[in-house]
Each structure stands twice: as C-alpha cells, then as structure tokens.
Amino acid sequence: xxxxxxxxxxxxxxxxxxxxxxxxxxxxxxxxxxxxxxxxxxxxxxxxxxxxxxxxxxxxxxxxxxxxxxxxxxxxxxxxxxxxxxxxxxxxxxxxxxxxxxxxxxxxxxxxxxxxxxxxxxxxxxxx
Numbered sequence: 001x002x003x004x005x006x007x008x009x010x011x012x013x014x015x016x017x018x019x020x021x022x023x024x025x026x027x028x029x030x031x032x033x034x035x036x037x038x039x040x041x042x043x044x045x046x047x048x049x050x051x052x053x054x055x056x057x058x059x060x061x062x063x064x065x066x067x068x069x070x071x072x073x074x075x076x077x078x079x080x081x082x083x084x085x086x087x088x089x090x091x092x093x094x095x096x097x098x099x100x101x102x103x104x105x106x107x108x109x110x111x112x113x114x115x116x117x118x119x120x121x122x123x124x125x126x127x128x
Contacts, residue, residue, distance in 0.1 A: 001070070002078045005048040006035035006117070007085040008124065009060060014102035015124060017111060018055075021098035026073045030114040033082060033121075034097070048083050055097065058090035067123045071116035080116040082123075 009016040018034045020027045036051035038044055045062040052060045068081040092100065103111065105128055108121045 002076055003038040003044070004035060004078045004080045004116075005038055005044050005051065006033035006080055006082045006120065007048050007052050007060060007062070008033060008066060008082055008120075008128075009052075009085045009087055010128075011087070011102050014104055015108065015128075016100060017103055017108065017113075018094075018097035018100040020096065020114070021094075022096045024073070024075075026075070027114040027116075029112075030117075031101075031111040032114045032117045034100075035080075044081060045083065048085060052085070053090075055095050056090070056100075057093040057095075059088040060085040061088055067120060069116055069119040073115070078116055080120065082120045 017031045019031050034055055035048055038047040048062045049060055052058050062083045062085050064084040066082045066084055070079050105125045
C-alpha cells in the first residue's frame with residue numbers, strides 16, 4: 001500500500017483542486033486535492049508541505065489530519081490522507097497539473113475527480 005497525502009487549502013469559502021497532467025494513467029486528466037507520496041520515514045505533515053512546494057511553488061502549513069480513503073487502482077492500492085492546510089506564501093506555478101481552481105464545496109462533486117478523491121470531496125461537502 002502506498003501512502004499519499006493531499007492538501008485541503010481554502011481561500012474564503014472555496015477549496016483548491018487541480019487537474020492532473022502527469023503521472024499515473026488512473027488519474028491523468030482528473031481533478032484532485034493536490035499532494036503526493038510520502039517518502040520512507042517522512043512525517044506526513046512535512047510530506048504534504050514538501051509536495052505542495054514541489055508541485056505549485058507554494059509554502060503551506062499542514063495543521064490537522066481530516067480523513068483518509070483506501071482506494072484500489074488496477075496497478076496499486078493507495079491510502080489517501082487529507083490534511084487541512086494554511087497558505088503561507090508563494091505564487092502558483094504549475095508543474096504536474098494543467099490547471100487549478102478554487103471551488104465551492106457544493107460544486108466540488110461536479111468535477112471529474114480522481115477515484116480516491118471522491119470520498120474526500122463528499123466529506124468536505126458534508127462537514128466543512
């Protein structure tokens with residue numbers, strides 16, 4: 001099982017999602033909460049902060065674990081863990097995504113989300 005962390009970053013009443021343009025064919029072209037794989041012996045809070053810096057050139061602070069979802073793809077199983085994060089600084093530069101959007105929680109399920117992200121989006125719609 002591969003541990004993957006994802007960031008829930010909000011601005012006003014909207015949440016950040018991004019459209020994947022590189023990587024696994026199971027998520028290519030799909031919308032997701034941005035993040036990435038946790039390296040061996042890496043703290044998950046530090047992993048999400050590192051991933052967002054690598055993927056967007058943004059500095060964030062992970063503040064709280066929210067929910068996880070174990071998802072079986074044809075070639076692997078991932079444990080996707082969502083962390084509430086605060087924006088610190090930086091200007092968006094896309095590296096692994098073709099676009100990003102700030103979306104209202106009531107609109108989030110209207111996007112073609114990666115399968116692992118759908119339960120996380122349902123949680124956000126219900127709880128946040």
